[in-house]
Amino acid sequence: MSAVIEVSGLVKNFGQTRALDGLDLKVEKGQVHGFLGPNGSGKSTTIRILLGLIRASGGEALLFGEDPWRNAVGLHRRLAYVPGDVNLWPNLTGGETIDMLGSLRGGLDPKRKQELVERFELDLTKKAAAYSKGNRQKVALIAALATDAELFIFDEPTSGLDPLKEAVFQDCVREIIGRGDTILLSSHILRQLEHLADTFTIIRRGATVETGTLHDLRQIARSAGRDPDSMSLEDLFLSIYRQ
Amino acid sequence: MSGFTGTRQALLFALKRDRVIIPVWLVGLIGWMAMYVVSYSGLYGTQAELDALYKSVAGNPAVEAMSGPTGGLRSLGGAIAWDSTPALSIICAVYAMFSVIRHSRAEEEDARTDLLLASGAGRLAPLAAALIVTSIVLALAAIGFSLVLVIGGLAAAPSILLALGITGFALVIASTTAVFAQVTTKARAARGLVGVVIGVSWLMRAIGDTSGGTLTWLSPLGWVQETRAFWGDRWWPLLLMVLATAVTVRLSFWLLSRRDIGSGLIQPRPGPAHASASILHPLGFSFRIQRATILGWTAMLCVYGLAIGTIGDNIEGILESSSAFSEAFASLSSNLLDSYFASILTVIALLGAGFTISAVLRPAAEENRDRVALLLAEPLGKVRWVAGHVLIAWIASALMIAAAGLAIGIGLGLVSGDFSQAPTLFASGFVQAPAMWLTGSLALLLFGISSRLTPIAWGLLAVFVLIWTLASFGNLPDWVVDLSPFSHTPAAPAVSVSPEPLAVMTGIAVLLTAMGLFLWRRRDLA
Numbered sequence: 001m002s003a004v005i006e007v008s009g010l011v012k013n014f015g016q017t018r019a020l021d022g023l024d025l026k027v028e029k030g031q032v033h034g035f036l037g038p039n040g041s042g043k044s045t046t047i048r049i050l051l052g053l054i055r056a057s058g059g060e061a062l063l064f065g066e067d068p069w070r071n072a073v074g075l076h077r078r079l080a081y082v083p084g085d086v087n088l089w090p091n092l093t094g095g096e097t098i099d100m101l102g103s104l105r106g107g108l109d110p111k112r113k114q115e116l117v118e119r120f121e122l123d124l125t126k127k128a129a130a131y132s133k134g135n136r137q138k139v140a141l142i143a144a145l146a147t148d149a150e151l152f153i154f155d156e157p158t159s160g161l162d163p164l165k166e167a168v169f170q171d172c173v174r175e176i177i178g179r180g181d182t183i184l185l186s187s188h189i190l191r192q193l194e195h196l197a198d199t200f201t202i203i204r205r206g207a208t209v210e211t212g213t214l215h216d217l218r219q220i221a222r223s224a225g226r227d228p229d230s231m232s233l234e235d236l237f238l239s240i241y242r243q
Numbered sequence: 244m245s246g247f248t249g250t251r252q253a254l255l256f257a258l259k260r261d262r263v264i265i266p267v268w269l270v271g272l273i274g275w276m277a278m279y280v281v282s283y284s285g286l287y288g289t290q291a292e293l294d295a296l297y298k299s300v301a302g303n304p305a306v307e308a309m310s311g312p313t314g315g316l317r318s319l320g321g322a323i324a325w326d327s328t329p330a331l332s333i334i335c336a337v338y339a340m341f342s343v344i345r346h347s348r349a350e351e352e353d354a355r356t357d358l359l360l361a362s363g364a365g366r367l368a369p370l371a372a373a374l375i376v377t378s379i380v381l382a383l384a385a386i387g388f389s390l391v392l393v394i395g396g397l398a399a400a401p402s403i404l405l406a407l408g409i410t411g412f413a414l415v416i417a418s419t420t421a422v423f424a425q426v427t428t429k430a431r432a433a434r435g436l437v438g439v440v441i442g443v444s445w446l447m448r449a450i451g452d453t454s455g456g457t458l459t460w461l462s463p464l465g466w467v468q469e470t471r472a473f474w475g476d477r478w479w480p481l482l483l484m485v486l487a488t489a490v491t492v493r494l495s496f497w498l499l500s501r502r503d504i505g506s507g508l509i510q511p512r513p514g515p516a517h518a519s520a521s522i523l524h525p526l527g528f529s530f531r532i533q534r535a536t537i538l539g540w541t542a543m544l545c546v547y548g549l550a551i552g553t554i555g556d557n558i559e560g561i562l563e564s565s566s567a568f569s570e571a572f573a574s575l576s577s578n579l580l581d582s583y584f585a586s587i588l589t590v591i592a593l594l595g596a597g598f599t600i601s602a603v604l605r606p607a608a609e610e611n612r613d614r615v616a617l618l619l620a621e622p623l624g625k626v627r628w629v630a631g632h633v634l635i636a637w638i639a640s641a642l643m644i645a646a647a648g649l650a651i652g653i654g655l656g657l658v659s660g661d662f663s664q665a666p667t668l669f670a671s672g673f674v675q676a677p678a679m680w681l682t683g684s685l686a687l688l689l690f691g692i693s694s695r696l697t698p699i700a701w702g703l704l705a706v707f708v709l710i711w712t713l714a715s716f717g718n719l720p721d722w723v724v725d726l727s728p729f730s731h732t733p734a735a736p737a738v739s740v741s742p743e744p745l746a747v748m749t750g751i752a753v754l755l756t757a758m759g760l761f762l763w764r765r766r767d768l769a
Contacts, residue, residue, distance in 0.1 A: 051620050054767035073624045081620035087613045089532060090429060092514070092522075099518030100528050104621035107523075124516035129429055140617060153620075 004029050004064060004151050004182045005050065011058030012045055012206075019045045021206040022059065027184055027199075032177060034197030035186040036237060042206040043186045044084070047155050050184075051081060063151070077105055080144035084156030084186075086136040088128035094139045095124030101143040108146040116142045119168050133160035145172050152176060152183045158192070170196060194233035202240055210240055246500060249364030253372035257346050258379075265380055268338055272331065273387035279327045280395035283319060286718055293317055296716055304558050305586040306715055308449045308551065311468040320397045320473030324405045326712065330705075332467050333441060335384060335413035339377050340437045343420040346373030349430035351505060360504065370421055370499055374492065377417045385410040397473070404481075405472035411484035415463045416441060418488045421495035428507040435539070442543050450550040453558070463487060525623055529631045533602055537639045540598040541646055544591050548647035551587050552654020558583055578737065584651060584668060585734035586715075591647045592675035593708050593729060595640060599683035600700045602636035607694045610769050619768070626760050629687075633756055636683055641676035648672025664736075671735035677748035678728040682707065684755035691762030694769050 005027035012020040020042045027033040037043050048054045049061050052072030061068060063075050088097055102108035117124060122138045131139070137160050144152060158166050166189075173196050176183055187193050193200070194214070201211040210220055217236045218229065231239070258265075287293045297316040300306050307313055310329050315321025347370045350356045356369055385406040392402035419440055423433045444464040451459030452468075459465035466480040498508070522528045559580050606629045609615050619625060649672065652665025686700035710727040713719045724730045731744045 048616070048768070051616070053616055053619060055765075072619070073622045076620060076622040079620075081616070083616055085613070086617065088617075089614065090431070091532075091535075093516065095516035096514065096518040096522065100522050101617065101621055103518070103523035104525065104618075104623045125513040127511050127514055130511050 002029050003027065003062075005033075005184060006062045006065075007046065007050075007060065009059035010046065010049065010056055010061055012042075012049060012054070013057045019206055020049075020056075020059075022208075023203060023206055024208045024211070025201050026211070027182060029182050030177065030180050031199055032173060032183045032185055032197045034193040034200040034233075035184055035203075036188075036190070036193065036200060037203040038241070041203050043203065044155055045206075046203075047081075047153055047184075047186065050153065051076075051079075078149060079151040079153060080147045080149035081153045082137075082140045082144045082155065082157040084159050086140040088131070088136055088139060090129035091127060093125055093127055094122055094131065094135070097128060097139055098124070098143045098146070102146065105147060108143075109148070113142065113146040116145055116172075119171075120165055134162065134165070137161055138165065141169065141172075145176075150181050152181065154183065154185045154187070156187055157185070158187070158189065166192070190232070190234040190237055200233070202237065204241070246365040246367035246496075247371055249359075249362075249368040250371045250375070253359065253364055253368045254375050257372045257376040260346075261342070261376065269380065269383055269387060272335065272338075272384050273391055275331060275334070276327060276388050277391045277395075279323050280391055280397075283323050283326070284395060287319060287322060293319065293322065296322065296718070299716055303715070304453045304554075305583055305590065306712075307452045308587065309590050310712065311448065312452055315471065315474030318473050320392070320401055320405075323392070323397070324401075324472040324474075325468075328405070328409060328468050329445070329464070330708075331388075332409045332412045332464055333445065335381065335410055336416035336441050339381065339413040339417035340420045340434060340441070342377040342380065343373045343417050344424060344430050344434055344437075346376060347421065348424040348427070348433050352428065352430050354505070356504060366504065367496055367499060370424070370495065374417060374421055378414065381410040381413050381417070384413075401472040401476050404470050404476055404478060407481055408467040408470040408472065408484075411481055412444075412463050412467045415484050415487045415491070418491035418495065422491050422498065425495055425498035425502065426508045428505070428509070428511060435535075439539070439543075446543070446547055446550070449547065450554070453551070454554045525628060526631045526634070529605075529628070530635050533605060533632070533635055533639070536598065536602065537635075537643070540595065541639075541643045544595055544643055544647040545650040547594075548587075548591060548650030549654040551584075552651040552656075553658050555580060555584070555651070555655040555658070581737040582734065585671070585737040587651065588644070588648060588668075588671055588675055588735070589711060589729055589732065591672075592644055592679055592732070593704070593711060595644050595647070595675075596679045596682040596704055596707070596729075597701075598643065599636055599640045599679045600686045600704060602639060603633055603683040603686045604690060604697050604700065605632050605636075607690050607697045610694050615768055626764050629690075629763055630760060633683070633687060633760075637676075637680055640679045640683065641673055644675045644679065645669050645672035667736045674735040674740055674745065675729075675732055677745045677752065678732045680752040681728040681748050681755070684752040684759065687759035688755045688762070689759075691759035691766070693766070 003026050005025060007023060007025040010020050010023040011018070023042060023046060025035070025046065035043055045054070049056050050063060050068055052068035052075065055069045064078060066075060068075050092100070098108070098113065102113070120138045120142060122135060122142060126135070128136065128139070137158065141157060158169050161169065170192065173183060185193065185197060199211070199213050200217060202209045210217055214233060218231060221231060221236055221239055287296055294317065301313040301316055303313070311325060313325060315325055350369060359369060360366060388406035388409065389403045392405065393399050416437065420433070420437045423436045427433045427436065444462045447458045447462035448465035448468065451457060451462065451465055459469065463484065466483050469477065469480045471477050502508070522531045619628065649665055649669040652662065652668035655664055656662035682704060685703055686697060689696040689699055707727040707729055710719065710724060711729055714724045714730065728748055731748060733740045733744065
């Protein structure tokens, strides 16, 4: 298997503060990789480096074997991104926003877009200023899911979505994997991650604490002297953090 | 339990939120007034120097259109009042607008008002607190202005009158803002409408001051200068301000008590479900988000140009009757009116450079609102995106100033029946564009370093305006005058245009823009 994302010893300083302190992350093709950590641990900073929006202070981050800072545009043709807090242009409708974002990569498949609009039940004619948080999130989700990207980077993609739309999102994730594409999914909804993700990376204070499959994580917990087989991802996450 | 329950708590909370902004603004505003006092006392220490100043600018229609009637220039206080009134009135009004919106509509738009009202505050309390906190700042500014003027050695009564006039205009704008905050659901739209009100106030008095004065009385900004501090001391225009404030405050509370929280008089309408082809291109999309600003500025500058053109006939008479101007302008050209139009075009270019800066800095606004990541995570290059905005800003700036020149020609033609000047004035507008581009490129350079530095660009424009004003007195050292790009623009249509300064300025603008883009390419997104 080839690594779609390969991050090693990643460091990012913002002035005096060190946001990332030697973070490692490896995502193989065809995987859903769960990216976990408490608030402020560096998940979004890592993602922004992967998108080439900010530059690493040290270490290495590679997407499809390339440096995202140097070749952002080329790499962005192969990926789609959904941020956790979607801010839109208040005077544009949701429909206009999706079409505009899609046009930057040469246009979206109209059938696929229409199908997603129906599944997520988004009113395309509303101006973005009138959308609720969940509806703004849907705009970014549809714009990303309607692409034919090979890699999807989701940073808390379903915040504000109702449980029905949350389920729609999970179906979409399975369809992406069915096509053989790759997902980096950062989320605090651990039950969701447990169902969807194949492998996990847990970070704390800008550095990787644990990485592996759920089975691997359970082995680690076992060595800590607990009965792991009954443990959910949530239990594991909490036990790793309380160590 | 009245609608005002909780106003005291809301006010204390507003003061706490603004504990940094308020002192910074006050120091800035009062310092600005002190700068006028110090520089005028230094430049015009003797009566002979003041007389010379009076002789050189009094009645000059271009100067009066920019800064107001020049009747008080024979005294130090009158000169300070004349120069400080438009700038400080408008800057105080802009503060008042931001302050009222920040504590009323912006809070409502982000649904923080819901939180406050659910905690027991009356529905009128947030607006009342917004108006009170703004009034407190304006009162402190008035005290500060008075003290600075009196300490500078000026008489107390006219000093207080000037301070009350400047802050009184801002108070009218504060209460007008309270009305517009009820009309739109979006803080940005409300600020835009109040911006139009401020702009129209300035425009009406500019036209009024150069055409006999009727329009001046329809403008609250005209009321400030009609107090004639230091050259007549009329107190009664202040009553007009009190009256206008009372009416608009009453109206705003009446509107607020009759509408749903979160709604406005104008409700957002649904829009198209699919994008039109025009925004399916990065440049088209950038144009779309700039479009309203471009149209607004173009309209404002063209109305001003049109108005100036229609009074062109009168101006010729005024200019010819004053030997001082005949001499000053005759050195430039045989045609007095052309010299006058050249300096009006500079005024319009200085105003229009405000557009250039805001348009060039649109990416900074996008960055601050956190919309960039969504856009730049698509296959759209950072540099290409910003360069697109710069291109739109440059083209729009040039077309806008040329359109304003054309509007002068049309205005002139409407009155005289002779439209032959219009093409020349249209072309003369373009001559002003390189100075606007250069100003914009300075803004882009700051953006390339960091979004946080971009407000400095506005400070630079304020310096260019100050240099233009002082240079028209002929009292500034050449090297200071040369600092402003607008000093290097040939005075078309009065003189034949030599291409060198325009080429040099355009070249520098391109270079600075390239540097800004290079730095932006290398820096992190905020």
